[in-house]
Amino acid sequence: MSEETSKIPQATSKRLPLYYRFLQNFANAGKKRVSSSELSEAMKIDAATIRRDFSHFGALGRKGYGYDVQYLVDFFRQTLDQDEETDVALIGVGSLGNAFLKYNFQKNHNTRIVVAFDPKAPLDGKSISGIPVYHPDKIEEKIKELGVEVVILTVPSRVAQEITDRLVAIGLKGILNFTPVRLAVPDWLRVLTIDLSVELQSLIYFIKNDVKDSQI
Template identity: 60%
Template sequence: MATRKIPRATAKRLPVYYRYLNVLLNANKRRVSSTELSEAVKVDSATIRRDFSYFGELGKRGYGYDVEKLLNFFKGILNQDKLTSVALVGVGSLGSALMNYNFHQSTNLRISAAFDPKPALANTVKSGIPVYPVGEMKKQLQEQQIDVVILTVPGEKSQTVTDELVEAGVHGILNFTPVRLSVPKDVQVQNIDLTNELQTLIYFIENNNTKDSQK
C-alpha cells in the first residue's frame, strides 16, 4: 500500500464509497467501473480513481473493480471489520436523537455509553444505552476503552468538557457545538455545525437563483 498521506477530502469520501459497495454486494454485482461509481455517488470518475490510487492498484484496466475485494479492503481501512464503541456527552434533544439513531445498521459503530450532568439521568438507560454522571466519565471511558466521543453539550461548556475528554485519553471528537475546540495535535476533531450548514445551503440557493434571474 502507498505510504503517502491521504488528503482529508479523500478520507471523507471513503465511507461514501464503502456504503455504495455494500449496496452493490447485496445486489449480487461482482464488478463495477469508476464511471458506474461516479454516477452512483456523484463524485467524478477522475476523483474516484485518484482517491483509490493512494492505496495502490485496486482495480484492473478494462475490468474495473472487484466489488467484494474492494469492499473488504475499505472495510479494513475504515475499521469496519470490528465493532467500535463511541460515547456521547450531552443527553439533550440532539444527543437523545443521536442515541436513537441506529449507527450499527450501516456501520460497525455503536454508542455504548452516554454522560450527562443532570441528576435525573444519572445511572439510567436511555434507548438501550447506559447514561452515567459526568463525574464517572474519565473512569468509564478508560475502563470501556472508548477513544471516540460525540460532543453535544452547550457551547459554553464544550472546552471544559473537551479538556476532561483529552485527559481521559480520547483521541477523536465529533463536535456538534458551535465552538471551535482547542486540542493537542494527537486529537482529531470533526466539526458538525448544523446552523452553518443550513446558512451555507440557503446562500447557495439564493446565489443560484440570482444567477438564473440574470440569464
C-alpha cells in the same frame, strides 16, 4: 489507519466510508464489477474524483474491466478497520443527543454508543434506548472503565471546552464535535467539527451560485 493511509488527502479520507457503503450495496445486489462511471451515477460524485481518490491506494482496478466489487469491499473494510468494533461515548443528551441514542449507528454494526452522560441523569445512571446514561461527574470513571477512545460531543457551547479539557486529561483520541466552538486540543487528539448552521449556509451558497461539484 496505517502511516501510508494517513497521507491520503483529507477530502478523500472523508469519502472512504461513502465508497464502502455504496460498494456494499452493489455487492448485496449481486454485482461483480463496477466502473467509475457507475459509481459516479450512484454516488453523485464526479467519476474523475473517484478515479483520483482510488489512485491514492494503487491499482485498484483494471482498464477495460473496471473494479472488482468484492475486492473493493474487502479493501475498504480493511482500510477503515471495519473488522474492529469501536465503542463510542455520547456527552449531552438533548434533542440531538437523544436522536443519536435512538439511531445508535444501526447500519454500522461495528460502531456503537455504549454510554452517555447528561446533567439530568442521576449519578448511579438511568437507561435511555437501552444505553446507560450517567451524570457528567462520572465521565472519567466510565470512559476509562469501558475503554472508550471516541466521544460525540453535543453539549451547550458554554461547557464544550471544559468537557474537552477533561477528556484530554484522560487521553481520549477523538471527538466528533457538534458544538459551534473551535475546541483547543493537543495535536494528538483528533477533532471533527460538524457545525450544522455552517453546513446549511454552505448549501444555500451552493444553490444560489449554482455550484455543481458540492459533493465533498
